[in-house]
Amino acid sequence: MLSKKNIYQDYLDDLIRLLSDTSIVIDTTTKMKKKIDNMQFFMPVIGEFNSGKSSALNQFLKTEVLPVGITPEIELAIELYSAVETKMCVQKKDGNLITYAEIEWESIKADAEQTQVIQLYFNNIILDKIKPFILVDMPGINGSLPEYHHFINNEYLQKGVYFLVVISVENGAISKSLSAYLSQLKKLDKPFAILINKIDLKSENEIKEIAEYIREQVTHEFGKNYPVTILDKDNKSQLSNFISSLDINKIMDDLFLNDLKDHAHEILNKISALKRGLKNSSEENQTDIFKLDADFQQLQYNYERILADEDNFDAVKITQRCAKDLINQLKQKSNDLAYLAIEDKNQQAFLNEVFRIGEKSINSTLKQQLEYVNEEVAESFSLNLTSFQFLKMQNTNFESKGLKKIVFGILSKLLEYIAMIIRPLKSFIQDYRVEQFNIKFQQDLIPEIKAQIEMLLPECIEKEFHQCIQQIKNKLENELQKTKSIIENIEQERQQQNVDSNVAIAQLNEVEQKIKQLTENVLYVGV
Structure with a gap:
């Protein structure tokens, strides 16, 4: 039985072949085919530092390939590949790639701060069995390099297709x-599963109680679609x-099916536009071209x-709302933060909690503000477009999907700023009592965080907004140009007397029916 990847590859090959008999440009179809051809099924394994991720993977793979007990300062993302010959490829932050013939952990430790990602290739029957999945041992959620953690985790948030979340039974619950x-x-919409690890540290009854509590926690916070599994002590057969x-x-369906359906719909609408031009x-047709030029x-x-x-979008006002909401959250949590700062010797839990609060608060505020902007911008772009209805019929859909992603892009950059802002807080944490630290935090440090956000965030928001608006404009211009080119090509062929409209329409009807049948058989099977 063919996999969905093979089926979609064959489908796009057939689509390209059918479209080659028309004047419709196939560049988008070719790009989709290339994306599926090059698809990698990354399975990030995430968890907090000391949750036993690397040890669990070593036991699962039945080999001690991953280093255990590495200090958080040099935790790195490690991709695991099955190969005949062992080698280690080290991707540096400057873009260089260094290849070792053997696994050289000591060399990596010495230059960890300049390393981005490690790719391990070695002969392993278990990695062979789980193909096409590629396991990735991720840096600890609460590691002591928050900038790297957020950068690399954001990378795999996009690339990962399924996430394995390792929790030590010692924790007893999902941390903040x-x-x-x-x-x-x-x-x-990324699927994940919870894996409860280190079960040798608790009794059987305690493990069952903890697992049940975590299941209830997952269901309450995220829904019922995320499984919770207890890993066995030794070989990790579960x-x-x-x-x-x-x-x-x-x-594969979750990743590509809707996009493939949208693409098929767009192609059929372009065929309709082509037939319209031939019938006109x-x-x-000259009137349509005039409207498109206008x-x-x-x-x-x-x-x-x-x-x-400025009524459409005011980065300063949005920043002020973000800063206000964040400061309110920090003040509400100041007692908890103070306890973390006093109890944690290296203050890493404190720093991570400030990151978490900032991430959640700013993400929520930006999302609310930008969803409103999204509606306004979509309406403004369509204003007075005389061919707008015709373009809508072609699935132009200029609703700002990119604008909805602006939150993620801004937040990734903002977290780097927050790391820079909160790093000096360590110097304030000595032998304070909780009440004293709380006063210091609220009076001196929160205003500094607010000032830094209000200084740095507006430019970041404006840049992302402008890029997004430019992308929407480019998309619409591209659709206008494609429609115009279809009509101009028809007229050019008419003038050269190289086209019989009735014959061309009949050919397009045949292609249209074949594409409809192909799409029905592949994309709508079982519907």
Whole structure:
């Protein structure tokens, strides 16, 4: 039985072949085919430092390939590949790639701060069995390099297709920092499973109680679609069984099916536009071209008006709302933060909690503000476009999907700023009592955080907003140009007397029916 990846590859090959007999540009179809061809099924294994991630993976793989007990300062993302020959590829932050013929952990430790990702290749039958999944041993959620942690985890938030979340039975529950990360996974529709580890540290009854509590916690916070599994002490057979039970075809559908359906709909609408141009008289086509030219000018006017209209988007006001909401959250949590700062010798738990609060608060505020902006911008872009209805029929859909992603882009950058802001807090944490630290935190440090956010965030928001608006404009211009090119090509062929409209329409009808049938058989099977 063919996998969905093979089925979708064959489907797009057939689509490209059918479209080659028309004047429709196939660049988007070719890009989709390339994306599926190059698809990698990364399975990040995440958890807090000392949850036993690396040890569990070593036991699962039946080899001590991953270093255990590495200090958090040099925790790195490690991708695991099955290969005949052993080698280690080290991707540096400057873009260079260094390859070792053997696994050289001491060399990595010496230059960890300049390392981005490690790729391990070694002969392992278990990695072979779980293909196409690629396990990634991720840095600890509460490691002591928050900038690297947020950068690399954001990378795999996008690339990961399924996440394994390791929790030590010692913790007894999902921590706040881990809960914040899982909330991100849920927002991005990324599936995950909870794996309870280190069960030798508790009695059988305690393990059952902890597992049940975590299940209730997961159901309450995230829903019922996220399994909770207890890993056995030695060979981690439950992990092997769990990975084997995952439906790779469902994952492919989740990743690509809706996009493929939208693309098929867009192609069929372009065929309809092509047939319309062939049926129209030359005068009618010239009228459509005139309308499209007018829309190019109107689109540029709308674009400039959107950027100039402060009522549409005010980065300073949005920043002020973000800062106000964050400060309120920090004040509400100041006692908890003070206890963390006093009790934790290296203050890492304190820093991570400030990160978590900032992430949750700013993400929530930006999302609320930008969803409103999204509606306003979509309406403003469509204003006075004479061919707008025709373009909508072609699935132009200029609703700002990119604008909804702005939150993620801004937040990734903002967290780097927050790390810079809170790092000096360590110097304030000596032998304070909780009440004294609380006063110091509220009077001196919270205003500094607010000031830094109000200074740094507006430029970041404006840059992301402008890029997003430019992308929407480019998309609309591209659709206008494609429609215009279809009509102009028809008229050019008419003038050269190289086209019989009736014959061309009949050919397009045949292609259209074949594409409909192909789409029905592949994308709508079982519906």
